[in-house]
Amino acid sequence: MVPIxxxxxxxxxxxxxxxxxxxxxxxxxxIFLSVELMxxxxxxxxxxxSRLLDDHTGQLVVFFVLAVxxxxxxxxxxxxxxxxxxxxxxDLNRINLMRW
Amino acid sequence: MIEVxxxxxxxxxxxxxxxxxxxxRNPVHSTLSxxxxxxxxxxxxxxLGAPFLAALQVLVYTGAIVVLFLFVVMLLNIGREEIAxxxxxxxxxxxGLGALILLGMVGAALWQGTAGHELAPLTEDFVSLExxxxxxxxxxxxxxxxxxxxxxxxxxxxxxxxARPTPxxxxxxxxxxxxxxxxxxxGPEPEELAxxxxxxxxxxxxx
Numbered sequence: 266m267v268p269i270x271x272x273x274x275x276x277x278x279x280x281x282x283x284x285x286x287x288x289x290x291x292x293x294x295x296i297f298l299s300v301e302l303m304x305x306x307x308x309x310x311x312x313x314x315s316r317l318l319d320d321h322t323g324q325l326v327v328f329f330v331l332a333v334x335x336x337x338x339x340x341x342x343x344x345x346x347x348x349x350x351x352x353x354x355x356d357l358n359r360i361n362l363m364r365w
Numbered sequence: 366m367i368e369v370x371x372x373x374x375x376x377x378x379x380x381x382x383x384x385x386x387x388x389x390r391n392p393v394h395s396t397l398s399x400x401x402x403x404x405x406x407x408x409x410x411x412x413l414g415a416p417f418l419a420a421l422q423v424l425v426y427t428g429a430i431v432v433l434f435l436f437v438v439m440l441l442n443i444g445r446e447e448i449a450x451x452x453x454x455x456x457x458x459x460x461g462l463g464a465l466i467l468l469g470m471v472g473a474a475l476w477q478g479t480a481g482h483e484l485a486p487l488t489e490d491f492v493s494l495e496x497x498x499x500x501x502x503x504x505x506x507x508x509x510x511x512x513x514x515x516x517x518x519x520x521x522x523x524x525x526x527x528a529r530p531t532p533x534x535x536x537x538x539x540x541x542x543x544x545x546x547x548x549x550x551x552g553p554e555p556e557e558l559a560x561x562x563x564x565x566x567x568x569x570x571x572x
Contacts, residue, residue: 266484267372267412273475275376275409279383279402281468286387288460291453294392294438298399301430302383308418309406310475316413319485321500324415328501331425332512336519338430342437343526349441350529 279306
């Protein structure tokens with residue numbers, strides 16, 4: 266039986282990798298991928314706690330997170346397509362229209 | 366014993382491919398690494414007694430969301446990022462340090478909260494899809510319906526945002542970006558074209 270702490274530690278590691286990626290990368294798509302990674306690590310945490318507490322609520326929250334992630338990906342990628350059409354880049358250092 | 370081996374194998378796979386998502390330069394490679402990470406996490410869901418989540422993860426996450434990413438990456442034909450500037454190095458160092466501190470805090474909290482807890486063996490009830498579905502369509506029915514509404518709104522928003530504006534039509538909301546800062550395309554801007562003609566017409570009127 267694998268201790269539940271191992272799952273939680275793995276999820277924390279994945280979350281931190283995703284956070285570091287979201288902070289350092291400049292390509293919009295890669296930052297998006299890092300955010301997806303963070304969302305998924307949280308899903309792992311929820312499933313692990315659901316197992317530990319013997320309660321299905323955690324799994325149902327994962328279900329909702331999945332649906333929201335799908336909506337977020339659709340809208341986000343559409344935004345990137347719209348930005349790319351006007352600026353010919355999705356390098357976030359060069360999309361600085363609102364920088365003062 | 367086998368469970369521990371499977372866990373270690375797929376945890377290592379998830380960690381390695383997650384690192385590749387962040388470190389690889391080419392967005393296509395990053396996206397494919399994310400597929401590997403998500404599949405490894407799906408296996409861990411099975412180990413945690415959530416086969417439904419594992420199926421959802423494979424079908425929805427890797428099957429739909431990440432393929433959508435891949436589609437957009439290839440559609441936009443995004444190349445490699447340029448070599449990072451020195452400002453990027455400072456940013457990388459700060460982000461790495463912040464990530465380590467975050468790992469220490471979150472890891473310690475999670476570990477201390479659960480270390481030594483004995484897991485009850487998996488029961489038929491916990492794995493059962495029926496129990497899960499009864500809760501989803503009973504207690505969480507309103508949330509479920511709202512998620513459907515959210516997805517509908519997202520579909521409409523994505524269609525509006527990504528739609529190519531037809532020429533002659535007034536600019537959509539998404540096109541104000543172009544008004545505020547014209548793209549550096551070849552050829553003079555309309556204002557530049559108007560500049561030389563304006564004095565000449567004024568001169569003609571003076572005559």
